[in-house]
Amino acid sequence: MSSDLQEQAKRHLWMHFTRMGSYQDHEVPVIVRGEGCYVYDEHGKRYLDGLSALYCVNIGHGRAEMGQAAAEQAKELGFYTNWSYAHPPSIELAARIAALAPGNLNRVFFTSGGSEAVESAWKLAKAYHTARGERGRHKLISRKLAYHGTSMGALTATGLTALRTPFEPLTPGGTHVANTNSYRWSEDRDPLWAADAIEEAILFQGPDTVAAVILEPVQNGGGCFVPQDGYFQRVREICDRHGVLLISDEVICSWGRLGEWFGCERYDYLPDMITTAKGITSAYAPMGAVIAGDHIAEPFLQGKAIFNHGFTFGGHPVACAIALANIDVIEEEALCERVRENEGPFREMLESLRDLPIVGDVRGAGYFHAIELVKDKDTKETFDDDESEELLRGFLSGELYRRGLICRTDDRGDPIVQLSPPLIAGAEQFEEIEAVLRPVLSEASERVERWSSLSRV
Ligand SMILES: Cc1ncc(COP(=O)(O)O)c(C=O)c1O
Numbered sequence: 001m002s003s004d005l006q007e008q009a010k011r012h013l014w015m016h017f018t019r020m021g022s023y024q025d026h027e028v029p030v031i032v033r034g035e036g037c038y039v040y041d042e043h044g045k046r047y048l049d050g051l052s053a054l055y056c057v058n059i060g061h062g063r064a065e066m067g068q069a070a071a072e073q074a075k076e077l078g079f080y081t082n083w084s085y086a087h088p089p090s091i092e093l094a095a096r097i098a099a100l101a102p103g104n105l106n107r108v109f110f111t112s113g114g115s116e117a118v119e120s121a122w123k124l125a126k127a128y129h130t131a132r133g134e135r136g137r138h139k140l141i142s143r144k145l146a147y148h149g150t151s152m153g154a155l156t157a158t159g160l161t162a163l164r165t166p167f168e169p170l171t172p173g174g175t176h177v178a179n180t181n182s183y184r185w186s187e188d189r190d191p192l193w194a195a196d197a198i199e200e201a202i203l204f205q206g207p208d209t210v211a212a213v214i215l216e217p218v219q220n221g222g223g224c225f226v227p228q229d230g231y232f233q234r235v236r237e238i239c240d241r242h243g244v245l246l247i248s249d250e251v252i253c254s255w256g257r258l259g260e261w262f263g264c265e266r267y268d269y270l271p272d273m274i275t276t277a278k279g280i281t282s283a284y285a286p287m288g289a290v291i292a293g294d295h296i297a298e299p300f301l302q303g304k305a306i307f308n309h310g311f312t313f314g315g316h317p318v319a320c321a322i323a324l325a326n327i328d329v330i331e332e333e334a335l336c337e338r339v340r341e342n343e344g345p346f347r348e349m350l351e352s353l354r355d356l357p358i359v360g361d362v363r364g365a366g367y368f369h370a371i372e373l374v375k376d377k378d379t380k381e382t383f384d385d386d387e388s389e390e391l392l393r394g395f396l397s398g399e400l401y402r403r404g405l406i407c408r409t410d411d412r413g414d415p416i417v418q419l420s421p422p423l424i425a426g427a428e429q430f431e432e433i434e435a436v437l438r439p440v441l442s443e444a445s446e447r448v449e450r451w452s453s454l455s456r457v
Contacts (some may be wrong), residue, residue, distance in 0.1 A: 001357035005030050005042055030399065032189065034061025035260040037425050039406070048408040050419045055252040055368070056283030059329045060422040062293050066284040066322055082315040084286030089320030096327060097291060098125050100108075100261045103270040107297040109290040110315030111134035111308075114277035115149030117288035118214065121275050122153050124290060125212035125245045131314040134243070141201050141244075145222035145413045146179065148214060148249055157214050157249075160221055160412050173211075177201045180225045181413075183372065184380065185360045195234035202242045212245040213274075217253040217263030222413030224363050232269035245272040245296070248353035251288070255279030256330055256423045257365035259340040266365065274294055282326045285319035297317040333425040339366050340453060342426055349430045350419070353437060358445040367425065369420040371441075382414045388453065391415060396444055417441075 007018035009028040014020070030042040037060055039049050073089060080087045094108040107123070110119045122140050129137035140157055142148060155164060156174035164170060178194045190196075202210050213235065219225040239246045248271035253263030255276070260266045262274060273296060277288030300307050313319075329334065336413060343366055350362045350369055360374030373391070375381045385392060388411040396417065397409040408418040417437070421429055 003030075003042060010311070017074065031330045035059045036062065037422050037429050043084045045404070047401070047404050047406050048421075048429060048436075050405055050421050050429075050433055052367075052420050052422045053283060054278070055257065056278040058255050058279040059282040059326060059333075059335065060424040063282075063284070063329065064324055065329070066282070066330045068319045069325035070285065070318050077317050079317060081312060083310055083312075085318075087315075087317050087322065089317040090315035092393075093315075093320040093323050096324060097289065100327070101274065101291050102262060102265055104294040105274060105291045106294050108294045110320075110414075111277070111290070111311055112316075113288045113292075113315045114275065115151040115154040115288075116147045116311055117251065117275035117277055118154040118157055118247075118249060118288050119151050120247075120309060121214070121247045121273050121315040122157070122212065124273065124292065124296065124307060125247070127307050127309070128209055128245070128296050128299060131305060134208065136208050137243075139175060139205055139210045140363050141175050141177060141198060141205075141210060141213045143219060144176050144180040145181075145225075146216060146219050146249075147188040147412075148253075158221075162412065173209075175201055176204060179219055179222060180227050180231060181222055182228065183363070184414075191228040192230060192234050194228070195238065198235055199238040199242075200237065200246060202238065207242040207244070210242065212247050213239055214247040214249050215252075216249045216429075217258060218365050218368055219254055220368075220418075223372055223416035223418055224365070224368055226363055226365055227267055232264070232267045237268050239272075244437045246274045247271060247275060249275045251275060251277045252279075252368065252420070253281075253343065255326075255367075256335045256339055257337055259343060259421070261336060264350050267419050278320045280326070281319055281323045281453055282329075284326065285316070285322045287316070287319040287323055305422075330410060330423075333424070338412045338426075341432075343367070345427060346421075346430055349434050352434070353441060356438070356441050356445050358441055358448055367423055368420045370416045371437075373415045373417065373441075375452070383411075387448075388415050390407075391448070392445060395447065396440065398438060398439050400445070402434045403440065405433060407433075 012195045032042050033040040039047050082090055092254045097108050098106040111120055126138050129184045142157040142159055144159040146159045148154050153171045156171040157177045177197045180194050194392055198213055248264045250263045264271055272293050273289040295437055353359050358373050360377055361372040364370055375383055392409045392411050392415055410416050
């Protein structure tokens with residue numbers, strides 16, 4: 001059955017990060033409605049949204065109070081800019097975020113999304129150093145496989161080769177270091193070697209040329225790499241030693257995702273800036289922000305000093321009103337506490353899948369976890385490109401969706417299945433996730449076993 005929506009989507013809509021050719025013989029998945037942890041497609045079929053619509057809808061779908069907050073604000077003041085002006089929702093939201101954020105992170109620069117937040121944080125780091133007489137500090141250090149967005153500056157921070165090379169040359173000054181994927185480290189390795197690699201990179205680049213290091217609390221790209229104990233404390237020391245700023249990219253890891261308002265609180269470090277987006281409004285409107293320490297704002301508060309940077313829609317009043325209503329829900333429904341309480345059972349459910357031959361690793365924190373798929377559990381052998389293509393796109397992603405579970409299958413690093421449910425999810429949803437994952441991953445294991453026996457013939 002082909003609806004008008006299908007035809008129009010295929011003819012006119014340019015979908016992001018999508019092989020549009022693959023929809024010549026398949027339907028475009030058209031999601032028309034959401035409620036709680038579930039979304040519905042144009043045929044009325046229900047899916048468990050195990051990815052919170054790309055790590056966004058923290059408070060769940062279909063919240064009438066978000067629409068109400070938007071409508072009231074649109075009626076009062078639909079739009080005014082934050083270029084030289086302010087309005088009550090942006091002021092109130094900035095103050096509310098400052099009160100929630102740790103330490104001296106008291107100054108909020110709004111953007112329209114995550115890439116703009118990363119772009120802005122890097123520019124702010126450069127501007128901060130310049131204002132303090134250190135004009136040479138312009139470089140940004142980030143980690144391999146990390147995703148920090150797609151605009152040219154944010155893409156420079158992104159450590160995914162396939163996303164970068166088609167658009168080179170990128171913004172000069174990006175450099176990449178090891179991530180914290182200890183699954184593939186030998187056991188006798190110093191657990192903090194990846195933190196020390198940051199110092200090596202700073203020394204190699206020349207400390208006077210490095211503006212900032214940008215890291216996620218839990219790295220999304222590659223599949224929920226958690227930090228080793230003491231990793232962020234070591235990185236903080238290194239940054240301080242060399243006058244380099246630490247940016248915590250929490251586009252995913254804030255607003256309860258890891259069981260705290262901000263991911264840096266979970267690992268007990270204080271960055272100079274936090275970049276955030278997605279869950280700040282639970283995606284009921286597009287929004288992002290840089291939350292900067294008082295010391296970062298200080299050089300821009302005197303005389304003619306200015307941070308010459310902005311976006312028309314940064315701090316849009318309707319988005320701010322929605323963000324405020326979203327924070328109300330997170331607070332009133334104690335969603336951070338809920339994640340802390342339910343993280344154990346969520347993790348146990350995923351760990352229980354380790355008996356399947358294809359499940360190599362289970363990792364993550366809060367409501368943000370990944371399962372790494374392997375060809376051989378004992379040797380941790382991974383799949384080659386063709387096998388991964390066949391496994392993920394040829395089977396897993398279609399089959400999981402067909403069985404009503406939206407999650408992410410990804411092979412930009414080693415192949416993973418990733419889950420990041422709305423923070424309102426609980427035991428019922430975990431059971432449903434397992435009821436889909438177990439048979440689908442069992443079938444995947446059998447397929448892999450068949451390939452292996454064919455290759456042995
Ligand atoms: C850590 C991180 N930074 C930046 C971005 C870019 O955000 P956006 O897609 O809103 O531009 C993302 C998006 O997923 C992200 O996960």
